[in-house]
Amino acid sequence: MRILHIGKYYAPQRGGIERHLQDLAEWFARNGHSVGALVHQSHGVWRTTRETINGVAVRRAGCLATMLYAPISPSLPWLLHKALGELRPELLHLHLPNPSCFAALLSPRARALPWVVHWHADVSPDMPDWRVRAAYRLYRPFEQAVLARAAAIVVTSRAYLDASEALIRWKKKAVVVGLGIDEQSQTGCDPPAWPNPASLRLLAVGRLSHYKGHAVLFEALARLDDASLLVIGEGEEKSRLQEQAERLGIGDRVSFAGEVDDAGLLAAYASADALVLPSLDRSEAFGIVLIEAMRAGLPVIASDIPGSGVGHVVVDGVTGLLVTPGAADELVAAINQIDDPANRARLGSAGRQRWQDQFTLQQSAQSIERIYRDLTA
Known part of the structure; x- marks a missing residue:
């Protein structure tokens, strides 16, 4: 299969969502699939880059700034258009929360494909930053439009699915799939220094x-x-x-x-x-x-x-x-x-x-x- 992921970031940038996106993409690449990932550069890196990492074609859109945890990349819709033409994916895998995934709503090529939405987390209404709570009012209609368009929604646990207000209308197409990680061998590297190793x-x-x-x-x-x-x-x-x-x-x-x-x-x-x-x-x-x-x-x-x-x-x-x-x-x-x-x-x-x-x-x-x-x- 030919698969295109849309996420926020990719290695070497770290985080639970980024780690799972990378692990998943590389597993499929190792197992004979054609895999691409469209993500963002880190904050302040304006140039767009393309590279192949362990068999995954990674395209990074230049990031002008980060606003309320969301990278601002005006070039991403154009890069999505190019990636759809060059990689010819059979489906899109969208990792939310991520406003950049909304670019797929505007693309006729993207809308012609089945979408898998990977629901990593809600945008919490309890966040202490009032700006995030206010911005979610603008974000939510687009979020719901993506969920309406999705052919399948992957949620990481039954408890999260049952408690999610954002997903309440879409439970019939939700599938619970827990996260997973591979075995790792020790490298002999020294750990960061402990403040008091004897304790x-x-x-x-x-x-x-x-x-x-x-x-x-x-x-x-x-x-x-x-x-x-x-x-x-x-x-x-x-x-x-x-x-x-x-x-x-x-x-x-x-x-x-x-x-x-x-x-x-x-x-x-x-x-x-x-x-x-x-x-x-x-x-x-x-x-x-x-x-x-x-x-x-x-x-x-x-x-x-x-x-x-x-x-x-x-x-x-x-x-x-x-x-x-x-x-x-x-x-x-x-x-x-x-x-x-x-x-x-x-x-x-x-x-x-x-x-x-x-x-x-x-x-x-x-x-x-x-x-x-x-x-x-």
């Missing part, structure tokens, strides 16, 4: 945004005497989090590593005692870092967010521990449970088995392949 080593991975709940994790850490935290990721909350760490007196027990490459991330998982994902709301739709940690045999502590897939990924008390979003006292109690090496080993072993049983890339990609074949038969 309980906690790891947090993800964009430094409000909804990730790092501030709550810092409050919990301040109530613990023998735990340190390695934070991997960048984002708009970084300076506030650094100030909070100093204010709470835990600056010497928190290390901000910024973005790290794949080898460094694998090394961080291998050297940690537990991963903590204290997210606050349904902006955390699935938590791909959870299955990355489970693959590494690492126990996880995560927020039990109503209407999110996190509670499906983590089986409370079996593969990890679930806590109420925003509850620092519950985080403290969960971290104290993880402090027991035997408990960590039990949870980590069960988590790795659950990854193998439920969340491999092969399982996820084969489910997507069945959808593709149904639509192009």
